[in-house]
Amino acid sequence: MTATATSTNTSATGRDNRRPQLLDSAARNFCDQGYDAASMRDIAAAAGMKAGSMYYYFPSKEDLLVAVHEEGIRRITDAVNDALAAVEGPWERLRAAIGAHLDVLLGGGDYARVVIKALPPDDSEAHDRLIALRNDYEAIFVRLVNELPLPDGTSRRHLRLLLLGAMNWSQTWYRPAGDDPQAIAEAFVQLIRQGEPQ
Amino acid sequence: MTATATSTNTSATGRDNRRPQLLDSAARNFCDQGYDAASMRDIAAAAGMKAGSMYYYFPSKEDLLVAVHEEGIRRITDAVNDALAAVEGPWERLRAAIGAHLDVLLGGGDYARVVIKALPPDDSEAHDRLIALRNDYEAIFVRLVNELPLPDGTSRRHLRLLLLGAMNWSQTWYRPAGDDPQAIAEAFVQLIRQGEPQ
DNA sequence: GTCTATAGCAAGATAGAC
DNA sequence: GTCTATCTTGCTATAGAC
Numbered sequence: 001m002t003a004t005a006t007s008t009n010t011s012a013t014g015r016d017n018r019r020p021q022l023l024d025s026a027a028r029n030f031c032d033q034g035y036d037a038a039s040m041r042d043i044a045a046a047a048g049m050k051a052g053s054m055y056y057y058f059p060s061k062e063d064l065l066v067a068v069h070e071e072g073i074r075r076i077t078d079a080v081n082d083a084l085a086a087v088e089g090p091w092e093r094l095r096a097a098i099g100a101h102l103d104v105l106l107g108g109g110d111y112a113r114v115v116i117k118a119l120p121p122d123d124s125e126a127h128d129r130l131i132a133l134r135n136d137y138e139a140i141f142v143r144l145v146n147e148l149p150l151p152d153g154t155s156r157r158h159l160r161l162l163l164l165g166a167m168n169w170s171q172t173w174y175r176p177a178g179d180d181p182q183a184i185a186e187a188f189v190q191l192i193r194q195g196e197p198q
Numbered sequence: 199m200t201a202t203a204t205s206t207n208t209s210a211t212g213r214d215n216r217r218p219q220l221l222d223s224a225a226r227n228f229c230d231q232g233y234d235a236a237s238m239r240d241i242a243a244a245a246g247m248k249a250g251s252m253y254y255y256f257p258s259k260e261d262l263l264v265a266v267h268e269e270g271i272r273r274i275t276d277a278v279n280d281a282l283a284a285v286e287g288p289w290e291r292l293r294a295a296i297g298a299h300l301d302v303l304l305g306g307g308d309y310a311r312v313v314i315k316a317l318p319p320d321d322s323e324a325h326d327r328l329i330a331l332r333n334d335y336e337a338i339f340v341r342l343v344n345e346l347p348l349p350d351g352t353s354r355r356h357l358r359l360l361l362l363g364a365m366n367w368s369q370t371w372y373r374p375a376g377d378d379p380q381a382i383a384e385a386f387v388q389l390i391r392q393g394e395p396q
Numbered sequence: 397g398t399c400t401a402t403a404g405c406a407a408g409a410t411a412g413a414c
Numbered sequence: 415g416t417c418t419a420t421c422t423t424g425c426t427a428t429a430g431a432c
Contacts, residue, residue: 169363
């Protein structure tokens with residue numbers, strides 16, 4: 001008996017739970033329709049289940065959204081950290097991070113998109129928690145921007161907000177037929193980098 | 199009989215309709231709660247009316263949202279055009295436009311906020327129409343960016359998307375206690391302008 | 397674990413009195 | 415024009431059988 005399994009197995013395969021499929025389905029539905037418009041029935045149906053059964057895995061719709069957000073943030077964070085692992089130079093590192101962020105956000109499936117598109121109601125308990133999660137992630141960019149060689153008096157805070165805003169808003173206008181996420185990242189960095197001190 | 203009035207007056211004051219109050223209330227509720235979560239009952243109540251009565255003015259909730267968007271876009275457009283009227287110089291004009299956009303978006307009431315925060319469902323008929331409205335507005339920035347003196351090879355399209363994204367996303371992080379919209383506009387322009395050709 | 401069935405409620409919209 | 419009353423529909427969530 002391991003400490004992680006709290007109950008006896010009910011399936012010979014060990015895959016005794018369908019949380020992952022439910023999360024996938026929830027991510028897809030929240031992304032397509034928004035949090036309010038997505039229904040538990042539809043989410044369950046897309047995972048091959050009836051609505052009532054979901055409550056075995058998630059005690060409420062809001063908990064489901066929180067779980068999708070956590071997974072989404074985790075995926076973006078991992079992608080950005082992976083992209084940074086082998087890159088040297090402050091501008092190159094910023095470019096790599098923006099590229100990874102845009103890759104996941106624009107071409108990486110539904111989880112990351114939900115993080116940007118579907119927030120819970122402003123007054124809910126989950127709201128503050130998800131904002132905090134996002135802030136943790138954005139701390140990566142605080143550091144990347146702080147390491148840039150910039151003229152004195154440049155507002156690094158506004159630079160970070162400018163870039164994160166531009167990145168996150170790109171969901172609004174991005175079309176796969178246009179230039180790809182890496183090209184967008186390159187263009188954004190060039191715009192900031194113009195005339196930098198050589 | 200004028201062509202614009204289609205029925206006999208029913209009120210001695212001439213203010214025979216309460217559309218404006220309903221729009222105000224709708225803007226406030228869509229802004230605070232989002233399109234789906236805002237209810238026709240609440241919107242009507244805030245305008246001193248019962249839900250059923252609203253349908254005299256607006257045939258559906260979606261029509262109400264469209265009307266709020268139209269008014270929001272109109273207000274942003276007017277503010278930006280007013281700000282541009284007296285300003286010369288391409289960078290100064292860009293700065294003025296960003297300042298006006300941010301003023302309305304961050305401190306100008308609910309209409310403009312709804313334009314950014316509350317879109318109708320992706321598959322609705324109203325959606326395309328509101329996107330088109332926004333594109334018309336953003337054409338102002340196409341022109342402002344085209345007039346900037348920039349190094350050859352700079353992607354003016356990406357510069358515009360960068361700036362509009364940063365502006366619109368600012369609703370997410372802006373707090374009245376921090377620096378004001380004009381200061382943010384100044385900071386954004388400085389970040390792009392660094393090392394411009396003198 | 398998944399089901400059926402349903403409680404309990406709130407929503408958008410309509411009908412018709414006044 | 416605004417009301418009351420209500421239709422119809424959909425939702426989250428729960429209860430209990432299997």
